[in-house]
Amino acid sequence: MPASADRAQAVVAFGGGHGLSASLQALRLLVADLVVDDLTAVVTVADNGGSSGRLRGEFGVLPPGDLRMALAALCGEHQWGDTWARVLQHRFAGHGEMNGHVIGNLLIVGLWEQLGDPVAALDWVGRLLGTTGRVLPMALTPLDIAADVRGLDPDEPGRLTTVRGQVQVATTDGVISAISLDPPNPLPCPEAIAAVHAADWLVLGPGSWFTSVIPHLMVPRLRDAIVGSDARVIVTLNLAEQAGETHGFEAADHLAVLVEHAPQLRVHTVLADARQVGSGLADLEHVVRATGARLVLDDVALDDGSPRHDPVKLAAAYTRILGGA
Structure with a gap:
């Protein structure tokens, strides 16, 4: 459903843990300001x-x-x-x-x-x-996340090893190449599918990239609803790498692996913190252009220096994005 400037809008946010919590605290403020009138969180269910x-x-x-x-x-x-x-x-x-x-x-x-x-x-x-x-x-049955991880065998650093379990994937010492779900075609939540169909905006991230954000795009019927939706997709990038899960990642890497897992995903806006992108800006701009999206750089981080989003600043950024579409 395309967004309309003359009414409040419906938003579905995907993720889990602290990242989704920050996004929801921000989006809740948009409901209070009558920018959003229908807010739904679709949450990963793979924690073990x-x-x-x-x-x-x-x-x-x-x-x-x-x-x-x-x-x-x-x-x-x-x-x-x-x-x-x-x-x-x-x-x-x-x-x-x-x-x-x-x-x-x-x-x-x-x-x-x-x-x-x-x-x-x-x-x-x-x-x-x-x-x-x-x-x-996001699904009505418990899920397990499996990851193909490179670098766990010192004798064969290029060999892929399968790591199973949300906690194990999030704390791996290797480099994650791709993830999958077990079962691979879980029963999605019908109400979540309906919320996607009715949405004006879909928000992916921030959060643990391989264990909270990307898993939504691995549930086949939910992915089909997301990529087939007329809603505009916002990807909110993390402020820093996550030890184990995205060690060594810059902003561009987060966006690139997201698109690799869901090539049909049409991203409307990529939101990143202007200060945190730093020297990786050129790479991020290149990947954003390749996806056909627009890049919004804003101040969305807490001022204490920690790699966490400030819900008030994030709300202001979301308001500008939704109002300027």
């Missing part, structure tokens, strides 16, 4: 570590952690929203079996057991929290 991995292994459910973080990011900045966001994110300490579990994960899994419907359960959690927007899983 920590509290999420334990619950997934014990109950055979979707890993709830990234879904929980997205719900918390959509809580409003008022007493109710702030309190429930902190409760949702509270992690138990101690030395027993509850150590490391997160209240929000347990709440989500409990509702899944009660209702037998993962989407309905997430909607109920959203109502409890008073979230701005909806949170959906």
Whole structure:
């Protein structure tokens, strides 16, 4: 659905973890400013570590952690929203079996057991929290990420080795060449497909590139919906390489591997931080031109020097992009 300048617009954001959380906090501000009137988060479901991995292994459910973080990011900045966001994110300490579990994960899994419907359960959690927007899983079955990794064998540094599992892929010592999903054709969330069809804008990134962003483009029916959509695609680039997952990557590398995994993806806008691109600007401009997109350089990083997006600055950048299309 093409964007219209005379009305608020529908946005679907894809990702997981802290990257998607930053994007959602920014987009939530656009809803408050009436720039966006329909906001949906589509979240990866491949986590196999920590509290999420334990619950997934014990109950055979979707890993709830990234879904929980997205719900918390959509809580409003008022007493109710702030309190429930902190409760949702509270992690138990101690030395027993509850150590490391997160209240929000347990709440989500409990509702899944009660209702037998993962989407309905997430909607109920959203109502409890008073979230701005909806949170959906990218698939209705738990997934595993497998990566072809080069450089793990010192005797044959060019040989590809398969690394399996979200945590293992994210922390590999090698160089990731490509990823795949197991199962390769998972059942997508129908509500996520419908949200893509109704969207004016689709936002990919920031986030863990190979384990949170690209996986959405590896679910065949979801990828088909994204590449076939009339919505305009924004790719928000990370501010720095990620140890293990994208070691040695510059901004241009992030965009290049994204397009390699989904050659039919039509990118409208690539958003990068002006200060972080640095000497890699020429390479980034070249890759952006090759994709037929436009490059927007803006100030979207926190001022503390950490490679994290500032939700307020990111919101301002998104507003300019959506308003200037």
